[in-house]
Amino acid sequence: MEYLFQLQKDKKLATIIKEPVPLLQMHENISLRLMASIMSQQLSTKVAKVIYKRFLEIYEGEEPQPKQVLDTPSETLRGIGLSNAKVSYVKNVAAFCIENEITDSKLLSLTNEEIIDLLTQIKGVGRWTVEMLLMFTLGREDVFAVDDLGIQQAMVKVYKLPTDDKKLLKEKMLKISLKWKPYRTYACMHLWNYKDAVPQV
Numbered sequence: 001m002e003y004l005f006q007l008q009k010d011k012k013l014a015t016i017i018k019e020p021v022p023l024l025q026m027h028e029n030i031s032l033r034l035m036a037s038i039m040s041q042q043l044s045t046k047v048a049k050v051i052y053k054r055f056l057e058i059y060e061g062e063e064p065q066p067k068q069v070l071d072t073p074s075e076t077l078r079g080i081g082l083s084n085a086k087v088s089y090v091k092n093v094a095a096f097c098i099e100n101e102i103t104d105s106k107l108l109s110l111t112n113e114e115i116i117d118l119l120t121q122i123k124g125v126g127r128w129t130v131e132m133l134l135m136f137t138l139g140r141e142d143v144f145a146v147d148d149l150g151i152q153q154a155m156v157k158v159y160k161l162p163t164d165d166k167k168l169l170k171e172k173m174l175k176i177s178l179k180w181k182p183y184r185t186y187a188c189m190h191l192w193n194y195k196d197a198v199p200q201v
Contacts, residue, residue, distance in 0.1 A: 003141070003183035010179045012158050013187060016194040021186060024139035029063050030104050031097040033137040034119065035090045037129050039082060054080035066094035066102075089124025096122045112140055135185045144177045144184040146170050154191035 001020055008014040027033060039055065040048030058076060059068060070091055077087045096102070100118075107115055115138075116130045128147050134140040145151055147170075155173050156163055163169055180187040 003186045006183050007180055007187055007190070010176075013180070013190070016154075016158060017190050018193075021189040021193065024135065024141060024185060026108075026139040027137045028104055030107050030133065030137055031066055031093065031102055032063050034125065034129070034133055035069065035093050037132055038086060038089045038093065038124060041086070041129070051081050066097040069094040070098065085124070089122075092123050093125065108138065112143060135188070140185060142182040142184050143188070144174070144180075145188055146173050146177070148188070150195045151188055151191050154195040158191070158194070 001023075004017065004020060008017060036052050036055075039051055043051070055077075056063070058064075058072060058080070064072075074084075074087050074091070077090065078084065082090070096119075107118075110118065112134055115134060116127055119125050119130045119133070120127055128145060131143050131145045131148075134143045135145075152169065152173070155161060155176065156169070159172075159176060161169055161172055177184050177187065
């Protein structure tokens with residue numbers, strides 16, 4: 001795998017790469033995936049899956065279009081376990097996608113930063129959420145989630161980085177990540193795997 005060859009040039013990162021991670025894939029219906037990522041924020045993967053399954057059941061198991069979500073009563077969305085804030089954020093995404101005629105093909109034609117600039121205009125959608133969308137829905141291979149707590153914790157351990165100055169920590173992380181271009185998403189995946197495998201003290 002080409003990405004492994006590049007990442008293993010970084011000797012410290014190479015020590016935590018045990019086996020290849022699944023290759024990234026492109027998924028359709030990007031606006032719906034963005035809504036799903038908002039629903040799953042601050043929830044365990046297991047709970048997030050349950051809520052998303054209930055969400056699809058509202059639409060008889062079919063993936064809804066933004067207009068259908070916008071037309072769904074807020075009480076119905078709250079009924080599947082979403083907070084008031086998440087209901088309004090999900091509807092914000094639906095409304096923004098309609099107003100700005102957001103389609104999969106439109107998003108696929110944009111760069112990572114253009115997509116981040118566009119979608120973070122939506123209230124309730126931050127940079128981290130869009131970065132996860134870029135990685136796991138659009139299958140972009142060179143995304144580095146510097147604000148992700150798991151990535152920060154893993155890199156602090158692997159690279160022995162000081163944590164007393166958050167701004168300096170992020171600067172050092174970004175500098176290290178340049179070695180991994182153009183496969184920084186895969187580096188993030190290995191860092192997450194490492195963090196999950198190492199007991200947190």
